[in-house]
Amino acid sequence: MPSLIAKPALEGLVPVSHGGLTLSDAAPSRITSVAPFSGQEKAVTAALKKACKLGFPAPNQVLGAGGARIVWTGQGQAFLLDTDPTPLEGLAALTDQSDGWATLRLEGRGAEEVLARLVPIDLRPTVFAKGHAARTLLGHMMAVILRADDGALEVMVFRSMARTAVHEIEVAMKAVAARG
Structure with a gap:
């Protein structure tokens, strides 16, 4: 039976440099999609503040603290980067997008x-x-x-x-x- 080999998405494609410009891999260690359940927006914000000193981002906003970031990705959704989403369990739909x-x-x-x-x-x-x-x-x-x-x-x-x-x-x- 064949076995799959895990490869980074950008393997062999970057880095690329031209002039003074560089394109490189910035892959976060973890990407979790966060979509607060109805009526849980404030609880999600409170849990994020307690766990990693972040809140839920406003439209077109990125928040960061201590290496963790949360990026607005659409109405009622964001990507939590480089941190454990466990504190949000039961408050939001969490999907590993890494x-x-x-x-x-x-x-x-x-x-x-x-x-x-x-x-x-x-x-x-x-x-x-x-x-x-x-x-x-x-x-x-x-x-x-x-x-x-x-x-x-x-x-x-x-x-x-x-x-x-x-x-x-x-x-x-x-x-x-x-x-x-």
């Missing part, structure tokens, strides 16, 4: 210009600052984009779209680097 997503990190001068070629939102740091997140399109793919604490951009796409996302971003990186 193997379903690829997370890319784009950094360097011109990162916003790269993604401006692919996404329909304004990612300039004055508009899309630290703590911002957006669920949007990256080319033809659904993506979650967030501004990391250090100013880099993180792009989350479905694992099945990892190769396409890397290709699209790399093409845009080359174009921006060629102008520099």
